[in-house]
Amino acid sequence: MRYYFRISKDICFKSFSLISALLTFGILALGLWLIVLxxxxxxxxxxxxxxxxxxxxxxxxxxxxxxxFILIFTVLLIVSPLSVGIALLRSFYLKNxxxxxxxxxxxxxxxxxxxxxFGIFGFFLFVKFFGWGKSWLTxxxxxxxxxxxxxxxxxxxxxxxxxxxxxxxxxxxxxSSSAVIFSVVLPQxxxxxxxxxxxxxxxxAGETAPLLFTATIFSGxxxxxxxxxxxxxxxxxxxxxxxQESYQPQALENAWGSVFVLILIVVFFSALALPFRLKSHxxxxx
Amino acid sequence: xxxxxLDRFFKDKELSGTMVFSILFxxxxxxxxxALIFFLFIEGFPxxxxxxxxxxxxxxxxxxxxxxxxxxxxxxxxxxSLIAIFIAAPIGFGASVFISEYLSGSPRFFAKSIIELLAxxxxxxYGLLGILFLQPFLYKNFDLNSGDTLLTAGVLLSIMILPxxxxxxxxxxxxxxxxxxxxxxxxxxxxxxxxxxxxxxxALPGFIVAILLATGRALGETIAVFLVVGRADNRLxxxxxxxxxxxxxxxxxxxxxGGSEIFIAYGNPEHWSSIVALGLFLxxxxxxxxxxxxxxxxxxxxxxx
Numbered sequence: 001m002r003y004y005f006r007i008s009k010d011i012c013f014k015s016f017s018l019i020s021a022l023l024t025f026g027i028l029a030l031g032l033w034l035i036v037l038x039x040x041x042x043x044x045x046x047x048x049x050x051x052x053x054x055x056x057x058x059x060x061x062x063x064x065x066x067x068x069f070i071l072i073f074t075v076l077l078i079v080s081p082l083s084v085g086i087a088l089l090r091s092f093y094l095k096n097x098x099x100x101x102x103x104x105x106x107x108x109x110x111x112x113x114x115x116x117x118f119g120i121f122g123f124f125l126f127v128k129f130f131g132w133g134k135s136w137l138t139x140x141x142x143x144x145x146x147x148x149x150x151x152x153x154x155x156x157x158x159x160x161x162x163x164x165x166x167x168x169x170x171x172x173x174x175x176s177s178s179a180v181i182f183s184v185v186l187p188q189x190x191x192x193x194x195x196x197x198x199x200x201x202x203x204x205a206g207e208t209a210p211l212l213f214t215a216t217i218f219s220g221x222x223x224x225x226x227x228x229x230x231x232x233x234x235x236x237x238x239x240x241x242x243x244q245e246s247y248q249p250q251a252l253e254n255a256w257g258s259v260f261v262l263i264l265i266v267v268f269f270s271a272l273a274l275p276f277r278l279k280s281h282x283x284x285x286x
Numbered sequence: 287x288x289x290x291x292l293d294r295f296f297k298d299k300e301l302s303g304t305m306v307f308s309i310l311f312x313x314x315x316x317x318x319x320x321a322l323i324f325f326l327f328i329e330g331f332p333x334x335x336x337x338x339x340x341x342x343x344x345x346x347x348x349x350x351x352x353x354x355x356x357x358x359x360x361x362x363x364x365x366x367s368l369i370a371i372f373i374a375a376p377i378g379f380g381a382s383v384f385i386s387e388y389l390s391g392s393p394r395f396f397a398k399s400i401i402e403l404l405a406x407x408x409x410x411x412y413g414l415l416g417i418l419f420l421q422p423f424l425y426k427n428f429d430l431n432s433g434d435t436l437l438t439a440g441v442l443l444s445i446m447i448l449p450x451x452x453x454x455x456x457x458x459x460x461x462x463x464x465x466x467x468x469x470x471x472x473x474x475x476x477x478x479x480x481x482x483x484x485x486x487x488x489a490l491p492g493f494i495v496a497i498l499l500a501t502g503r504a505l506g507e508t509i510a511v512f513l514v515v516g517r518a519d520n521r522l523x524x525x526x527x528x529x530x531x532x533x534x535x536x537x538x539x540x541x542x543x544g545g546s547e548i549f550i551a552y553g554n555p556e557h558w559s560s561i562v563a564l565g566l567f568l569x570x571x572x573x574x575x576x577x578x579x580x581x582x583x584x585x586x587x588x589x590x591x
Contacts, residue, residue: 006476006479007476009476009478009479010476010477010478010479012478013383013477013478013481014388014477014478016380017380017381017383017384017387017388018380018384018388019380020376020377020378020379020380020381020383020384021380021381021384021385021397023377023381024377024378024381024401024448024452025381025397025400027445027448028400028404028445028448028449031407031412031415031445032404034415034419035411035415081307081311082311082314082315084308084311085307085308085309085310085311085312086308086311086312086315088304088305088308089308089309089311089312092308093305093308093309101584105577105580106316106319108576108580109319109573109576109577110315110319111576112499112502112506112572112573112575112576113322113506113569113572113573114505114506114507114508114540114568114569114572115506115508116506116508116540116543116544116565116568117322117326117506117543117565117568117569118322119543119544120543120548120561120562120565121321121322121325121326123548123552124325124329124562125321125325128552145315145318148315176302177302177304177305178302178303178304178305181304182304199406202406203406205408206406206407206408206409206410206411207408208408208409208410208508208509209409209508209509209540209544212544213548213549236408236410236509239410239411239414240410240413240509240513243410243413243414243417243513244513246414246417246418252418255414259411259414262408262411263407263408263411266406266407266408267403270402270403270406271403274399
């Protein structure tokens, strides 16, 4: 009797976890399937190569795509040097475990800040206080701050996995500490850096909330010419606006097309990160 | 492989350009964070001082007549997150048990990659799916007046935070060594008994942290909630057990902060300060989750060593 009770408990446990997993994958697969189904038919060469007209009801999303890539590129330029500096400070220059823990908590705090708070703060500081108006650069700075913890923690973990002998050998050859960092540490942790960077950029590409008041408008912008009063269009904001007008079939059709392109960009960056992630795990097993 | 001890590496005390730059960059980021927190407190505090406790207890937000009482938004944020966690925690637990205990090798790697890929899907995409499919579904099946409700936002959020819960709890369960599992199985325990007697007690801190971080994400999620929550101000339940407002349109802190009221608010110090105070609350709630999670991890690692 006791035996059967135990076995049935085990079966319940297994079925519960199996059902949960099937439910999760089922819902997510359904979502992806809908995006591909509805999105694919809405995308054409014309759609991605022409600019929007009639308030998003017709035309394409050329400048939304360009705007999204301007943001990604800005984030790339800002976040790369900053994250290298932060990762080096965390892994090398901090002298004891306690300060390292506090520094890590500081990164977790930035990582945890809700995106809309970045938006409100950016609106206050850049748009109003600095008087920039809406600008692509504000968007780039805010998104950089948001993904900075992801990138620097990934790099810092990569650095901590470098075998100690490498660094000691380099040091014993008489290299200065900067030379050790540039010739051994950074090249050896490169794949961790790239995988963190790509995952961060994928996240940045899809963000809407921090850009609402600071960088993006719905129509009437193309390539920004300066910093002040230079808003851009972006895919997430385009979808966000069209979603609120989704009772119009034409708006909905264009929203699906934009979703499809955005998902392609995000998945492209995430998938590109995969080989680098595998490589950084291999490095760990040397 | 511990982090390389630089106490030995840099004992020569040389001050290199690399070091200077790395300290400068970090200081810049620290300054940004400090400015953000400073901004929330300085700009938000006047509203708290002016409105006092009523800011949390009354649902009365009419900016045209200078009434700023935020209880309904705080209520909305809590209910939405509560619904999301209530749905996502058990399912996420089950799914992560399946991935960590019943899958191995490449199926496990595949499942995990898919989950992490899905964690990266932009919230605006979830929002659109919510508008088009979840909202009509709940409208039909729950006999609601409108599909835009706190419930809709909660259910949508539960789907959005599932990948976070699953991948973090899977990490926690996997951090228990397989030797311990095998020992327990070889003593004749079933998989279920093995899990609850060896894996789960050790992984519990990690699981709690997963739930906390997912809660933080649910509290702060803006765009998807904005699109399906209905954005109706000033709705509160009559009593503690009155669930009626959950099935009606509501407002959360984030959906308020994401609205175009921000542009109107900036010109009026009272209004602006009240808006920033909403942001301050949101920040405090989310940071509570993040910091408690961090403390649990620090304590766990300390007790393990």
